[in-house]
Amino acid sequence: MNHVGIGYDVHRLVEGRKLILGGVDLHYEKGLEGHSDADVLMHAVCDAIFGALGEGDIGRFFPNSDPRWHNAPSKVFLHEAARLVELRGGRIVNVDATVVAQAPKIGPHVPAMKSNLSQALGLNPQRIGVKATTNEGLGFLGRGEGIAALAVASVELPQ
Numbered sequence: 838m839n840h841v842g843i844g845y846d847v848h849r850l851v852e853g854r855k856l857i858l859g860g861v862d863l864h865y866e867k868g869l870e871g872h873s874d875a876d877v878l879m880h881a882v883c884d885a886i887f888g889a890l891g892e893g894d895i896g897r898f899f900p901n902s903d904p905r906w907h908n909a910p911s912k913v914f915l916h917e918a919a920r921l922v923e924l925r926g927g928r929i930v931n932v933d934a935t936v937v938a939q940a941p942k943i944g945p946h947v948p949a950m951k952s953n954l955s956q957a958l959g960l961n962p963q964r965i966g967v968k969a970t971t972n973e974g975l976g977f978l979g980r981g982e983g984i985a986a987l988a989v990a991s992v993e994l995p996q
């Protein structure tokens with residue numbers, strides 16, 4: 838049976854933090870605030886996979902009250918999501934994600950992001966989509982107050 842899941846995440850852009858997206862350090866003047874490395878792209882993909890499993894969200898598995906996840910690289914969360922799929926006897930068919938960021942430019946980093954997602958999930962990069970868009974200057978995303986990501990995942994499960 839094919840299951841799909843959806844994921845959405847947003848983090849605030851602040852000074853004094855690294856901007857990590859899809860496991861890539863973008864060397865930007867601001868970074869995303871959060872308990873872990875605040876990688877919105879990986880978090881959205883993670884939620885999409887958990888969603889396809891009917892398992893709630895990333896906060897349920899990795900609560901931000903747990904010091905183990907303080908500044909944790911989010912690939913750990915993705916790896917765990919992929920492990921859960923395997924435990925259920927399933928396999929990830931594909932994931933697709935869109936990053937919404939007014940700045941910096943995401944496009945040049947997409948291949949590296951895909952490669953990182955591929956490694957964390959144990960999934961062929963051809964099964965991973967990463968896209969980016971600005972928010973056309975509109976709203977909090979358009980003003981560069983934060984960065985958001987949306988993702989879907991398709992997971993084949995025995996039932």
Ligand code: MG
Nearest residue numbers: 846875877880
């Ligand atoms: Mg998050």
